[in-house]
Amino acid sequence: xxxxxxxxxxxxxxxxxxxxxxxxxxxxxxxxxxxxxxxxxxxxxxxxxxxxxxxxxxxxxxxxxxxxxxxxxxxxxxxxxxxxxxxxxxxxxxxxxxxxxxxxxxxxxxxxxxxxxxxxxxxxxxxxxxxxxxxxxxxxxxxxxxxxxxxxxxxxxxxxxxxxxxxxxxxxxxxxxxxxxxxxxxxxxxxxxxxxxxxxxxxxxxxxxxxxxxxxxxxxxxxxxxxxxxxxxxxxxxxxxxxxxxxxxxxxxxxxxxxxxxxxxxxxxxxxxxxxxxxxxxxxxxxxxxxxxxxxxxxxxxxxxxxxxxxxxxxxxxxxxxxxxxxxxxxxxxxxxxxxxxxxxxxxxxxxxxxxxxxxxxxxxxxxxxxxxxxxxxxxxxxxxxxxxxxxxxxxxxxxxxxxxxxxxxxxxxxxxxxxxxxxxxxxxxxxxxxxxxxxxxxxxxxxxxxxxxxxxxxxxxx
Amino acid sequence: xxxxxxxxxxxxxxxxxxxxxxxxxxxxxxxxxxxxxxxxxxxxxxxxxxxxxxxxxxxxxxxxxxxxxxxxxxxxxxxxxxxxxxxxxxxxxxxxxxxxxxxxxxxxxxxxxxxxxxxxxxxxxxxxxxxxxxxxxxxxxxxxxxxxxxxxxxxxxxxxxxxxxxxxxxxxxxxxxxxxxxxxxxxxxxxxxxxxxxxxxxxxxxxxxxxxxxxxxxxxxxxxxxxxxxxxxxxxxxxxxxxxxxxxxxxxxxxxxxxxxxxxxxxxxxxxxxxxxxxxxxxxxxxxxxxxxxxxxxxxxxxxxxxxxxxxxxxxxxxxxxxxxxxxxxxxxxxxxxxxxxxxxxxxxxxxxxxxxxxxxxxxxxxxxxxxxxxxxxxxxxxxxxxxxxxxxxxxxxxxxxxxxxxxxxxxxxxxxxxxxxxxxxxxxxxxxxxxxxxxxxxxxxxxxxxxxxxxxxxxxxx
Numbered sequence: 001x002x003x004x005x006x007x008x009x010x011x012x013x014x015x016x017x018x019x020x021x022x023x024x025x026x027x028x029x030x031x032x033x034x035x036x037x038x039x040x041x042x043x044x045x046x047x048x049x050x051x052x053x054x055x056x057x058x059x060x061x062x063x064x065x066x067x068x069x070x071x072x073x074x075x076x077x078x079x080x081x082x083x084x085x086x087x088x089x090x091x092x093x094x095x096x097x098x099x100x101x102x103x104x105x106x107x108x109x110x111x112x113x114x115x116x117x118x119x120x121x122x123x124x125x126x127x128x129x130x131x132x133x134x135x136x137x138x139x140x141x142x143x144x145x146x147x148x149x150x151x152x153x154x155x156x157x158x159x160x161x162x163x164x165x166x167x168x169x170x171x172x173x174x175x176x177x178x179x180x181x182x183x184x185x186x187x188x189x190x191x192x193x194x195x196x197x198x199x200x201x202x203x204x205x206x207x208x209x210x211x212x213x214x215x216x217x218x219x220x221x222x223x224x225x226x227x228x229x230x231x232x233x234x235x236x237x238x239x240x241x242x243x244x245x246x247x248x249x250x251x252x253x254x255x256x257x258x259x260x261x262x263x264x265x266x267x268x269x270x271x272x273x274x275x276x277x278x279x280x281x282x283x284x285x286x287x288x289x290x291x292x293x294x295x296x297x298x299x300x301x302x303x304x305x306x307x308x309x310x311x312x313x314x315x316x317x318x319x320x321x322x323x324x325x326x327x328x329x330x331x332x333x334x335x336x337x338x339x340x341x342x343x344x345x346x347x348x349x350x351x352x353x354x355x356x357x358x359x360x361x362x363x364x365x366x367x368x369x370x371x372x373x374x375x376x377x378x379x380x381x382x383x384x385x386x387x388x389x390x391x392x393x394x395x396x397x398x399x400x401x402x403x404x405x406x407x408x409x410x411x412x413x414x415x416x417x418x419x420x421x422x423x424x425x426x427x428x429x430x431x432x433x434x435x436x437x438x439x440x441x442x443x444x445x446x447x448x449x450x451x452x453x454x455x456x457x458x459x460x461x462x463x
Numbered sequence: 464x465x466x467x468x469x470x471x472x473x474x475x476x477x478x479x480x481x482x483x484x485x486x487x488x489x490x491x492x493x494x495x496x497x498x499x500x501x502x503x504x505x506x507x508x509x510x511x512x513x514x515x516x517x518x519x520x521x522x523x524x525x526x527x528x529x530x531x532x533x534x535x536x537x538x539x540x541x542x543x544x545x546x547x548x549x550x551x552x553x554x555x556x557x558x559x560x561x562x563x564x565x566x567x568x569x570x571x572x573x574x575x576x577x578x579x580x581x582x583x584x585x586x587x588x589x590x591x592x593x594x595x596x597x598x599x600x601x602x603x604x605x606x607x608x609x610x611x612x613x614x615x616x617x618x619x620x621x622x623x624x625x626x627x628x629x630x631x632x633x634x635x636x637x638x639x640x641x642x643x644x645x646x647x648x649x650x651x652x653x654x655x656x657x658x659x660x661x662x663x664x665x666x667x668x669x670x671x672x673x674x675x676x677x678x679x680x681x682x683x684x685x686x687x688x689x690x691x692x693x694x695x696x697x698x699x700x701x702x703x704x705x706x707x708x709x710x711x712x713x714x715x716x717x718x719x720x721x722x723x724x725x726x727x728x729x730x731x732x733x734x735x736x737x738x739x740x741x742x743x744x745x746x747x748x749x750x751x752x753x754x755x756x757x758x759x760x761x762x763x764x765x766x767x768x769x770x771x772x773x774x775x776x777x778x779x780x781x782x783x784x785x786x787x788x789x790x791x792x793x794x795x796x797x798x799x800x801x802x803x804x805x806x807x808x809x810x811x812x813x814x815x816x817x818x819x820x821x822x823x824x825x826x827x828x829x830x831x832x833x834x835x836x837x838x839x840x841x842x843x844x845x846x847x848x849x850x851x852x853x854x855x856x857x858x859x860x861x862x863x864x865x866x867x868x869x870x871x872x873x874x875x876x877x878x879x880x881x882x883x884x885x886x887x888x889x890x891x892x893x894x895x896x897x898x899x900x901x902x903x904x905x906x907x908x909x910x911x912x913x914x915x916x917x918x919x920x921x922x923x924x925x926x
Contacts, residue, residue, distance in 0.1 A: 169773025169847065169876050176878030220778060244775065249791045250782030253774075253814050282898055283779065284879075310632025311716075312707065315683060316746065319713030328712045351716050356608075384632065413632055415639030416747075416895070417883045432879070435745055 001197075001205040003092045004126060005187055006138035007068035009039040011059045011090070013081050014073035014097070016044035022096075022144040023072045026132075027053045029141060033151035036139040041066065043081075059088045068092040070132060070142045075099030078128065079113045086121035093118075095127035096144060101193050102129055111195050118196055130192025131168035136185055137211055143171070143190075150175070159184025160213035161290045164202045166191055170218045170283060177287040180424045183294050186212050198223040200231035207235040214290040217241040218283065220254040225271055232275035233454055238293045238447045239277045242286055243268050276450035278443050285439065288432065292440035295398065295429040296407035298451070299444035301377030303329035305370045306351035308382035309358075310413055313434060314351030317380050317411075320438040326445065329376045338369045354383065363393035364400075371404035378441055379408035382434065391426050398428055407444055409437035464660075464668040466555045467589060468650055469601035470531035472502040474522045474553070476544050477536035477560075479507035485559075485607040486535045489595075490514045492604060496614035499602040504529065506544075522551045531555040533595060533605045538562030541591065542576045549584035556581075558590035559607060564656050565592055574658050581659055593655025594631035599648055600674055606634070606653075613638070622647025623676035624753045627665045629654055633681045633746060640750040643887045646757050649674050661686040663694035670698045677753040680704040681746065683717040688734055695738035696917055701756045701910045702740045705749055706731050739913035741906050748902065751895065755903035758861065758892040759870035761914070762907040764840030766792035768833045769814035771845035772821075773876055776897060777814030780843050780874075783901040789908065792839045801832045817846065826856035827863075834867035841904055842871035845897065854889050861891055870907055872900035 010030065015023030023042070028051040030040045042050035047057040056062050059069060059081070069085045071078055075097050085093055100111040111128065118125050126133065132142035136158045141151060154175055161183050165171055171188055178184050187209070189202050199219060206212045215237055222228050232239060245251035246265050272279045280286060304326050306317045318328055328350050331339070339348040343362035346353035352366070363383075370376050381397065383390050394410060401408050410430050412419060423430040431437040473493065478486030486505070491514040493503045505513035510520040519525050522532060522544070532548045534541055538560050548556055563574040574591065581588050589596065595605035599621045604614060617638055624646050628634055634651055641647050650672070652665050662680060669675045678700055685691050695702060708714035709728050735742045743749060767789050769780045781791055791813050794802070802811040806825035809816035815829070826846075833839050844860065846853050857873060864871050874894050875882060886893040894900035 167773065167775035169771075169775045172847075173876055173878060176881055180878065180880050218775065220775070244778035244782060246782045247785035249785045250778045253781040254778035282896065284896055284898075308632075310630065312630035312632045312681065312683075315707035315713045315717035318716045319707060319709045322710040322712050384635075413636055415636060415643065416879055417643050418639055420880050433745065433747055435747075 001201070003067050004094070004133050004189070005135040006140050007038055007092065009041070009064065009066050009068070010142065011041045011043050011062060011066045011069045012050075012053070012142075013043040013059065013069055013071040015042040015050045015053070016046065017048055017050055023070075024050050025144050025146065026070060026072065026142050027051045029143070029146050029151055033146070033148045034139045034141060034155060036141075038140070039064070059084050059090065062088070066090050068094065070094045070096060072096040072144060075107060075110060075128070079110060079117065082114055082117050086117055086123060091123055093123055093125045094130070094132050094142060095125060096130055096132055097127075098129040100128045100195070111193065115195050125196035126189065127192040128195060131171060131190035133190070134171075134185070134188040136187070143168070153179055154185065157184040158186065160186050160211060160294060161216060162187040162206050162209065162212040162214075163216045163218070163286070164189055164191060164199050164206075165218045166220045167218060170286075173283060174216075174287045177284075180420045181287065181291065182423060182427055182429050183291045194223055198227075200224065200227040203228075203231040203235055203239070207237065213237060214293045215239045216286040216290065218286065219243045220245065222268065222271070225267070229271055229275040232277050233457060235276075236451070236454065238290075238443075240280050240286055240289060240443070241272060241277050242280045242283055276454050278446050278450070280443075288436050289440055289443055291429040292407060292409060292444050293447065296401055296409075296444070297405045298448040299378045299407050299441055300448050302327045302445065303375065303377045304380050304441060305329045305331070305376045305378075306380045306382065307354055307366060307370070308351060309354040309356060309384050310382065311353055313382040313413060314353060317382060317434050317438065318351060320434055321380065321441075324438050324442040326438070326441060331373070331375055335369065335373050335375060339366065342366055342369070360389050360393055363390075364396060367397050367400045371400055371406050376406070378406050378444070380411070380437060380441065381408055382411050382413060385412050385414065385422065391422065391428070394428050394430075395426065407441065409440040411437040464664070466530050467557070467596050467652070468598040469603050470501055470555065472504070472527065472529050472531070473605070474504045474506050474525060474529045474532045475513075475516070475605075476506040476522065476532055476534040478505040478513045478516070479509065480511055480513055487513050488607050488609065489533060489535065489605050490516045492606070492609050492614050496609070496611045497602045497604060497618060499604075501603070502527070522547050522553065525551070529553050531557065533557045533559060535559040535607060538570060538573060538591070542573060542580065545577055545580050545586075549580055549586060554586055556586055556588045557593070557595050557605060558588060558655075559593055559595055559605075560590075561592040563591045563658070574656065578658050588659035589652065590655040591658060594634060594653035596653070597634075597648070597651040599650070606631070616642055617648060620647040621649065623649050623674060623757060624679060625650040625669050625672065625675040625677075626679045626681070626749070627652055627654060627662050627669075628681045629683045630681060633749075636746060637679075637750045640747075643883045644750065644754065645886060645890055645892050646754045657686055661690075663687065663690040666691075666694040666698055666702070670700065676700060677756050678702045679749040679753065681749065682706045683708065685731065685734070688730070692734055692738040695740050696920060698739075699914070699917065701753075701906075703743050703749055703752060703906070704735060704740050705743045705746055739917050741909050741913070743906075751899050752903055752906055754892040755870065755872060755907050756910065759864055759872075759907070760868045761911040762841045762870050762904055763911050765790045765908065766838065766840045767843050767904060768792045768794070768839045769843045769845065770817055770829060770833070771814060772817040772847050773845065774816055776845040776876060777816060780845060780897050780901065781814060783897055784843065784904075787901050787905040789901070789904060794836070794838055798832065798836050798838060802829065805829055805832070823852050823856055826853075827859060830860050830863045834863055834869050839869070841869050841907070843874070843900060843904065844871055845874050845876060848875050848877065848885065854885065854891070857891050857893075858889065870904065872903040874900040
């Protein structure tokens with residue numbers, strides 16, 4: 001798999017100088033926009049150079065070894081190019097062209113032909129009908145249609161969240177959202193119709209990949225349920241999965257997109273629970289939730305302490321926590337007395353009402369009391385940012401959470417555009433709504449239980 | 464009620480020059496930050512002037528008529544000031560002080576005493592334990608603790624969404640969010656413990672208020688269920704209500720905040736359905752949803768046509784629509800044929816896949832075909848903003864929706880910070896997530912049915 005993310009040489013098959021040619025956008029981005037500096041060759045009928053990439057009529061004409069071929073031609077001619085790749089001894093191929101299984105019987109027949117050639121030659125294929133691969137460490141990106149801005153953004157930011165994504169549109173939202181968040185993308189693989197390499201293969205690779213901390217998936221179907229569950233069970237990192245097709249209408253729409261069989265949704269749900277995969281409810285959760293794993297210890301129990309200086313959010317978060325299967329921590333008289341001594345708090349029972357104005361010292365004392373208490377498993381702080389000191393207190397809170405080994409899902413009651421700016425400027429893991437913060441605690445707890453389950457399964461297998 | 468929103472003269476009782484005095488922030492904001500130019504008097508022990516507002520020891524000493532008193536003193540002395548207000552003949556009082564029903568038996572007794580004085584004198588009271596009132600038309604705002612920035616923001620923007628809000632923290636989020644949205648606030652009333660004026664009274668006023676198009680409510684409890692339902696049934700404008708206290712924990716937290724009885728949540732739910740009130744699921748819906756009412760015709764049926772150039776969002780939105788009780792419109796062969804003729808569409812069945820690049824002309828033709836079709840009640844467009852032309856097409860779509868009397872809930876697949884910027888710069892009603900867009904269609908349809916229900920009830924009452 002490694003070669004897909006950092007090949008020494010690439011042939012872009014179908015890159016030409018015709019107007020609107022998609023292959024040429026790949027040549028340009030590799031040659032001009034990205035600091036990645038492997039060799040790039042353009043393959044087209046006229047053997048013409050494209051954006052400085054030497055042109056050949058066939059990969060077999062390229063006078064040196066080619067580690068990866070990216071094919072982006074009309075579907076009908078893909079099989080002949082695959083044959084040439086096999087002849088050239090290329091072992092890694094990404095087929096970005098569409099028009100295969102998702103496009104009727106003729107397309108399905110062509111896809112089967114690809115599979116045969118691949119099997120015979122020992123070649124591994126990503127796609128067809130995909131966007132390709134992005135690696136923010138090696139800076140290799142063979143997405144078509146990306147702009148200079150896009151490439152500069154992901155080159156600037158090397159993160160630890162890797163994705164398996166069946167659709168290009170989702171990639172854009174995730175990268176854009178990460179540009180204003182405390183976590184960044186590491187690797188993205190768009191697997192498309194997955195005639196060869198599927199979600200289970202990539203999961204296995206991401207488990208071995210040291211630079212990946214959290215794995216996200218956008219799926220329209222599962223190729224092989226058993227293989228998927230087995231691969232996921234071996235992954236010791238949080239896995240977040242969104243699957244389209246909860247309803248018949250959604251499944252029908254997805255089918256026309258990436259040709260998946262309309263997997264029964266409740267079967268997928270059960271598979272996730274058996275495999276230790278967190279099923280997310282919205283695309284936005286794929287980029288909003290990873291920071292609870294990267295920036296906070298995991299939630300090992302259900303008892304949450306809320307503190308806020310907006311009485312309304314005490315009630316709102318209590319409703320949300322209970323709705324999420326978590327609990328409002330019951331603070332003993334002793335803990336409440338300690339809280340009383342810190343300053344002028346309005347209410348020392350949970351939810352703790354901080355009142356309108358408390359000092360940095362009081363904040364720090366509250367953090368210590370709650371995080372050290374064996375009555376509390378995690379925090380849900382909802383402080384208003386009425387003074388720069390509050391942000392500084394939150395920075396200290398993040399450190400204290402690590403020290404005590406308990407998480408805080410921080411929400412500051414502001415409009416989203418303000419929250420996003422604060423988060424970006426101060427680099428602290430703030431969630432964008434109370435719903436999102438509670439959801440983060442919920443998935444943190446879910447993941448802690450899955451981790452325990454996987455450990456037991458591993459012991460049983462070893463025994 | 465009118466006087467509460469635009470009094471000619473105000474006494475701020477409890478405003479002094481002591482450090483951290485909250486009353487002085489009201490004097491300052493009225494006198495220095497806002498263009499509102501009624502008379503402001505400060506009432507304090509020393510009879511000292513505050514930020515240029517003449518000071519008196521009692522409202523009875525003020526040598527001219529006072530239309531409104533804003534009281535922000537410790538709770539214990541509020542009754543004596545209320546008596547002075549009654550003596551002075553002041554008919555409108557806002558009590559912002561806390562420490563009444565929400566603060567135990569002594570507080571409850573004091574609140575009862577206020578009620579008595581008010582009843583005897585014919586005075587109307589907002590509060591206690593509230594933030595006060597804001598009117599973006601008259602520019603009158605007696606919120607305590609607001610900054611120059613806050614006041615300038617709401618003075619710049621006069622909108623048509625009015626709110627009844629039991630908590631100050633919520634007001635901040637709504638005003639901030641509106642600063643980057645196509646709708647703006649009109650009037651906000653923070654009703655607090657509502658010893659006299661309650662949600663039903665304000666509903667009645669907002670129905671009569673021509674500058675209010677949509678009403679939002681944040682409630683922690685309902686004072687009088689029957690009165691509330693009757694008032695809401697007479698309102699011919701969409702009403703969105705968020706109530707805290709879905710769970711016992713949430714109700715308990717709210718109780719300590721604004722002293723409400725923990726209304727049974729399912730009773731509130733039923734009351735909303737009987738009263739024609741849309742119950743919202745999150746605070747964010749109070750500011751995200753109104754634009755579907757102000758900028759789009761209402762959704763009169765369930766059949767939605769989706770068009771997108773991201774195959775993934777075809778499936779995602781289909782799932783969401785079905786989950787929301789709406790339907791994917793079935794397009795007849797005739798309609799599909801018309802769509803085929805517009806340009807190079809990938810898929811002309813619903814969800815319509817626009818493919819990577821279509822022209823303005825094609826966009827306009829698609830809008831006409833779908834909006835004029837009797838197979839379609841509303842649209843869910845999910846176009847990628849890959850070219851400035853797409854935004855221009857959306858501007859045209861908004862006009863066409865008005866022309867055909869059918870709504871479109873627009874979502875552009877970008878990170879929220881980008882969406883918010885596009886929406887603000889181009890002034891078009893874009894929603895921030897596919898979930899939000901589908902929810903907007905759902906509430907539009909719900910409101911259309913409530914409107915029909917209210918008309919029938921009115922006819923029955925008239926008969």
